[in-house]
Structures are given as C-alpha cells and as structure tokens.
Amino acid sequence: MTTASAQSHGDEAPEASAALGNPPDGQGGATQGQGESNDRAATEKAAQHQALRKLRTWFLFAVFFAVMPTLGKHLGGLQRPDYESPSILVLAAKADLFVVSMGLSATAIAQAFDRERSNALNFWNSLNIVILGLTSLLAATSSADGVSAARVGLQSLIILAVTLVSAGRSTYLCELEAKP
Numbered sequence: 001m002t003t004a005s006a007q008s009h010g011d012e013a014p015e016a017s018a019a020l021g022n023p024p025d026g027q028g029g030a031t032q033g034q035g036e037s038n039d040r041a042a043t044e045k046a047a048q049h050q051a052l053r054k055l056r057t058w059f060l061f062a063v064f065f066a067v068m069p070t071l072g073k074h075l076g077g078l079q080r081p082d083y084e085s086p087s088i089l090v091l092a093a094k095a096d097l098f099v100v101s102m103g104l105s106a107t108a109i110a111q112a113f114d115r116e117r118s119n120a121l122n123f124w125n126s127l128n129i130v131i132l133g134l135t136s137l138l139a140a141t142s143s144a145d146g147v148s149a150a151r152v153g154l155q156s157l158i159i160l161a162v163t164l165v166s167a168g169r170s171t172y173l174c175e176l177e178a179k180p
Contacts, residue, residue: 047175047176048176050175051172051175051176052172054171054175055168055171055172055175058168058171059164059168062103062104062107063100063104063164066100066103067095067097067100070091070094070095070096071095073094074086074091087150087153088153089149089150089151089153089154089157090149090150090153091153092152092153092154092156092157093142093149093150093152093153093156094149094153095156097156097157097159097160098135098138098139098142098156098159099139100160100163101131101135101156101159101160101163102132102135102136102139104163104164104167105128105129105131105132105135105163105166105167106132107167108124108125108128108166108167108170108171108174109125109128109129109132109170111170111171111174112124112125112128112170112174113125114174115174115177116177118173118177120173121170121173121174121177124166124169124170124173125170127166128163128166128167128170131159131162131163131166131167134159135159135163138152138155138156138159142155142156
C-alpha cells in the first residue's frame with residue numbers, strides 16, 4: 001500500500017504537489033536561486049567567523065605575548081619598595097614595541113604575498129611595507145644618546161596602534177581570501 005507521503009514528488013498530481021508546498025514544474029528556479037544565495041551568504045558568514053577566530057588567535061600570540069616580558073618586568077619591579085614606577089610612555093619605550101611592530105608588519109607582508117591580492121589587500125600590504133620601513137628607521141635611532149624615552153615611547157605606541165590595524169586588517173583579508 002502506497003501513501004501520498006511515500007510517493008515521490010514527480011509522481012504526484014500537480015494539485016497534490018502544490019498542496020504539499022512544492023511549486024509547479026518550471027517555477028522552482030526562483031526558489032532554487034534564493035537557496036543558492038542563502039548558501040553563499042552562509043558560506044561567507046562562516047568564512048568571516050573563521051577569519052575573526054584566527055585574528056583573535058593572532059592577536060593573542062603575536063601581540064599580547066610579545067609585550068609580556070616588559071609587563072612582567074614592570075610587575076616584578078612593583079614588588080620592590082624602592083621601585084619607581086615609570087610613566088606609560090617610558091614603559092612603552094622599554095617594551096621594544098618597534099621590534100614587535102616590525103615583526104607584525106613583516107609577517108603580514110609575507111602572508112599577503114602568498115595570496116592573490118585584491119585592491120584592498122594591496123592597499124593594506126603597501127601600508128605594511130611603509131610601516132616596516134619607518135619602524136626600522138625609528139628603531140635604529142631609538143637608543144641613541146640624548147633621545148627622550150617618553151618620545152620614543154609615544155612614537156612606538158603610535159606605530160604599534162597603526163601596525164595593529166594595518167597588519168590585523170591584512171591578516172583578516174588574507175584569511176577571507178584563503179581558498180579551502
């Protein structure tokens with residue numbers, strides 16, 4: 001005994017098929033196109049989620065752990081009664097943030113060269129190259145005699161902030177453009 005629910009949709013009468021919510025023959029294209037559009041949107045959303053997850057991991061390991069030695073030294077110093085807490089700018093100057101910025105920029109540049117680059121990725125990659133060159137010059141002169149530690153700290157914080165945006169955006173775009 002065959003029931004209506006066990007029949008394939010192709011064997012049903014057009015009225016029964018329409019009653020079950022299936023469009024008549026020749027009218028399924030719009031629904032199928034919407035399904036493909038929904039699938040594409042879901043795939044893009046999944047790719048964005050994956051890229052953001054990798055960006056969080058990148059930030060944790062590339063940035064946070066890079067400044068941990070300086071923060072650890074500062075926290076250790078706070079335990080001594082004779083320790084004079086430096087200003088945030090002097091602390092930033094001691095943190096070798098120029099070196100951190102150079103490492104982040106260089107990594108972002110290398111990652112971008114492995115991809116087919118869009119215009120946006122080309123822009124961020126070019127900015128990373130400029131940051132790497134400027135940071136190299138600033139790092140080379142930051143420990144010279146007579147240089148103000150507070151000014152070096154301010155410069156290194158500004159460079160680090162710009163590098164985080166630039167290298168972070170470049171890394172995000174690379175992850176979005178990565179082919180599975």
